[in-house]
Amino acid sequence: MTDIASSYRRGVPLPQAYRLLNHGPTVLVSAAHGGRRNVMAAAWAMPLDFDPPKVTVVIDKNTFTRTLIEASGSFALSVPCRVLADATYAAGSLSGAERSDKFADCGLAHFTAQRIEAPLIEGCVAWLECRVIAGPHEHHHQQAYDLFVAEVLAAQADERVFADGRWRADSPPELRTLHHQGGGAFFVAGETVQAKKPAA
Numbered sequence: 001m002t003d004i005a006s007s008y009r010r011g012v013p014l015p016q017a018y019r020l021l022n023h024g025p026t027v028l029v030s031a032a033h034g035g036r037r038n039v040m041a042a043a044w045a046m047p048l049d050f051d052p053p054k055v056t057v058v059i060d061k062n063t064f065t066r067t068l069i070e071a072s073g074s075f076a077l078s079v080p081c082r083v084l085a086d087a088t089y090a091a092g093s094l095s096g097a098e099r100s101d102k103f104a105d106c107g108l109a110h111f112t113a114q115r116i117e118a119p120l121i122e123g124c125v126a127w128l129e130c131r132v133i134a135g136p137h138e139h140h141h142q143q144a145y146d147l148f149v150a151e152v153l154a155a156q157a158d159e160r161v162f163a164d165g166r167w168r169a170d171s172p173p174e175l176r177t178l179h180h181q182g183g184g185a186f187f188v189a190g191e192t193v194q195a196k197k198p199a200a
C-alpha cells in the first residue's frame with residue numbers, strides 16, 4: 001500500500017522514544033503471525049523506561065490482537081491523530097477474530113515495520129516497534145493483569161508533529177493526538193503550557 005505521509009516520517013533516537021507516549025495518547029496496537037495480522041485500540045499504554053526504552057500496554061485476553069502478540073512475541077504501537085478518530089474507535093469496537101481484513105473494515109491502511117512483522121498504521125503520527133519481554137514475572141503480569149511489558153526496538157514520528165525530541169506546539173490541528181475519555185469521545189491534544197522552572 002502507498003504511504004502518503006512517508007515523506008514526513010523520521011527515525012526517533014531510542015532514548016527519546018518514551019516521549020512519544022509521555023503525554024498519554026490512545027494508540028493502535030498491531031500484531032502479525034502466520035499470515036494473519038490485526039489491529040486494536042488501546043488507551044492503557046505508557047512508557048516504562050528511558051534507555052533501552054520500554055513500554056507497557058494492557059491487552060485483554062478476549063482480543064484477537066493478543067493471540068497474535070503471544071504467538072509472535074512482538075507488537076507495534078502507532079499513535080493516531082484527530083483525522084483517525086472514527087477509525088480508532090472502530091478498531092476498538094470490532095474484533096478481527098472473524099474478519100479477513102479488519103484494517104480495511106476500519107478504514108486503516110498499513111505499511112511495513114523496520115524490525116518486526118507487525119504492520120505500522122498509515123496516517124498516524126508516531127510509531128514504536130516493540131518486542132515482548134517474556135520472563136516469568138512478566139508472564140505473571142500478563143496473566144494476572146493483562147499487562148504486557150516490551151522493549152522498543154525502533155521508533156519513528158511525523159516531523160510535522162514531533163521534532164527534536166518534543167511534540168510541537170505548532171502542529172496542524174488535524175494531526176494532534178487522541179486521548180480517550182470513554183464511549184468514543186476523545187480529547188484532542190492542544191495548547192502547550194511551559195511551566196516556569198522552580199527556583200533551586
Ligand SMILES: Cc1cc2nc3c(=O)[nH]c(=O)nc-3n(C[C@H](O)[C@H](O)[C@H](O)COP(=O)(O)O)c2cc1C
Binds near residue numbers: 038065095
Ligand atoms: C478508545 C479505545 C481504547 C481501548 N483501550 C483498550 C486497552 O487499553 N486495552 C484493551 O485490552 N482494550 C482496549 N480497548 C478495547 C479493544 O480495542 C477492543 O476489545 C477491540 O475490539 C479488540 O480487537 P481485536 O479482537 O480485533 O484484537 C479500547 C477500545 C477503545 C474504543
